[in-house]
Amino acid sequence: MHTFTTNGRAVRVHALHCGSVTIKRCHATCCLPERTPTLLRFLAILADRRFAGPMPIWSYAIEHPDGLFVVDAGASPSYNDPQSWRADERSRAVIQSFIKLAVADGETLPDRLSDAGLVAADVRALVLTHQHVDHTGTVPSFPHADIWTTRAEDAAAGRIGALHWRWRTPSTRIRYVDDEGATTDLGTAVNLTEDGALTAIHTGGHTPGSVTVRLHTDQMDVWFTGDTAFTADAMDPAAPTAGIHTDMRRVRTLQSRLRGAGLILPSHDPTALDRLSAAAGQPV
Numbered sequence: 001m002h003t004f005t006t007n008g009r010a011v012r013v014h015a016l017h018c019g020s021v022t023i024k025r026c027h028a029t030c031c032l033p034e035r036t037p038t039l040l041r042f043l044a045i046l047a048d049r050r051f052a053g054p055m056p057i058w059s060y061a062i063e064h065p066d067g068l069f070v071v072d073a074g075a076s077p078s079y080n081d082p083q084s085w086r087a088d089e090r091s092r093a094v095i096q097s098f099i100k101l102a103v104a105d106g107e108t109l110p111d112r113l114s115d116a117g118l119v120a121a122d123v124r125a126l127v128l129t130h131q132h133v134d135h136t137g138t139v140p141s142f143p144h145a146d147i148w149t150t151r152a153e154d155a156a157a158g159r160i161g162a163l164h165w166r167w168r169t170p171s172t173r174i175r176y177v178d179d180e181g182a183t184t185d186l187g188t189a190v191n192l193t194e195d196g197a198l199t200a201i202h203t204g205g206h207t208p209g210s211v212t213v214r215l216h217t218d219q220m221d222v223w224f225t226g227d228t229a230f231t232a233d234a235m236d237p238a239a240p241t242a243g244i245h246t247d248m249r250r251v252r253t254l255q256s257r258l259r260g261a262g263l264i265l266p267s268h269d270p271t272a273l274d275r276l277s278a279a280a281g282q283p284v
Helices: 038-047 089-095 109-115 151-155 248-258 272-280
Strands: 002-006 009-023 055-064 067-071 099-102 123-127 146-149 173-176 188-191 198-202 211-216 221-226 263-266
Touching (some): 002 211, 002 272, 009 109, 009 272, 263 272
Parallel strands (some): 123 146, 221 263
Antiparallel strands (some): 002 009, 211 221
16 A cells, blocks of 8 residues: 545555466567557567566556545456357457466455455446456456446457457446546546546557546656556657557657656556555555
8 A cells, every 4th residue: 555645635556466467579579660550560469479578467446535446457367267268269369379367366356455455345436448358357346336448449349359248247337438528638538536636538549448547646646557558667758669559649649748747657567566665655
């Protein structure tokens, strides 16, 4: 737990380690020129037989006076269960050929919330930075929470590998940032708290509907940036860009806007917990 204040009131941020993801080396590094079309980048990654080292999967919980909020739902152990893919064997063959997920007992988001003394049923809203499998895995464990995403992400689901059937049920309480938000200089934004301290912003870039979450505190702004870059260092607009992004212009625009804007917490940065602790002035 790491404590900040907003308008003098305590706000606590928890970095929750929810397993690991391993991707191809061509995916994790900058193996192709930045201008390479997305399809060619995807094919190069698919053809690469080498995997990089595992990266952590982070979800973030924010205790605010208005309630408990979570950024991303991590992965589900069912990803590695062939029986859970019976409805879509083709997707399993493609996705598991270039993404490996490891979620041990006790590493799911509900487990990690419990470890932190929090209760999944108390989560008021869960914001998905995007709909990939390592960010949506435990959404069904939050039937009473508002699940924030974007219609732009829904529309691109099949094209970007988002699998609605793995996490969405008829009772899932979906809300759309791009429906309910107001226009800002970063994109359409929704205030999740009455004081405007916690904001979900449709920034796009990594995927068409990617969402960035900002927590405004008296000390600094904290930005939860999903997979806009795998690490905070890679958020430098001058740094080479790894991964697959649907709109490099929007990725670079966001990186430029957030440079020096506060604490950046991507979803897979091994240094995230250390940097959060340092920013809050507290030991790990």
